[in-house]
Amino acid sequence: MDTDPTPETPLLSNVAFDDLEVGRRYGPYTERVGARLADSLRERIGEPSSGTVAPPAVFPVLFLKALRRAMGGIPSGSILAKQELEFYAPVRVDSDVEVSAWVGEKYVRRDRPYAVIEFDVRRDDGELALTGRKVIVWPEAER
């Protein structure tokens, strides 16, 4: 089993929807795109396969790592509703990337709070590798 990638950050957070500040930026966070991560996501999960370039499924993981760091943990009870990924440049396996995230938008629809978290990933040579946005149903604050 893989070890926790961000042991210094709590597992979960209870950041309230009302406390999300649109436009606030987090990071950049340096993350290693190691062979173990890349190989785990190249084929069906549970069937590792080796290669030299990070497969596309690495990027949602990099987002989750950045989200956890930005929010002091994964928002407990949050649900992913939508996501967009735009690919610009390949990332080598066994290289570092820098992941930045920011709150792009937040709104309430049908009494459900949604947060749009944007992020980008830059390679160790500074080139933009990917931009993305995730629409998350934010957990209700505990009463």
Added chain:
Amino acid sequence: MSARPDLPPVRQPVTQELIDRYAELSGDHNPLHVDPDYAAGTPFGSTIAHGPIALQTFFVAATRASGAETLPPGSKVSVTYRSPVRPGDEITCVAVDAGEEASGDEVRAECRTGDGTVVVSIAARIPGSPSQRSKR
């Protein structure tokens, strides 16, 4: 004309063990995914898989189709998560008709469970994707 790219069949059985593995890999230990007791008390009634687990079938199919390790620069993938995926489900990704106005680079796909429920809808632009055009 409608564009319907060929995507090789990719199936992903989903188990709680696989969900736990993804949680370790990503650091996302949201109790909706990994805590059956917590999840039982939510409207879902059970744990649900991380969204990217179902999406994995599309990424694998798309990269297999292109013969590349990742998607080429200029690719854009838009994903809507429509229904939860639970332990015991098996996810299959299939290409669907991209519609009359679609270009050769546009790909539409769905990830479905064994009973046909669409859990993920994907609209993608993948430059150079092998598309199969069929006359209506």
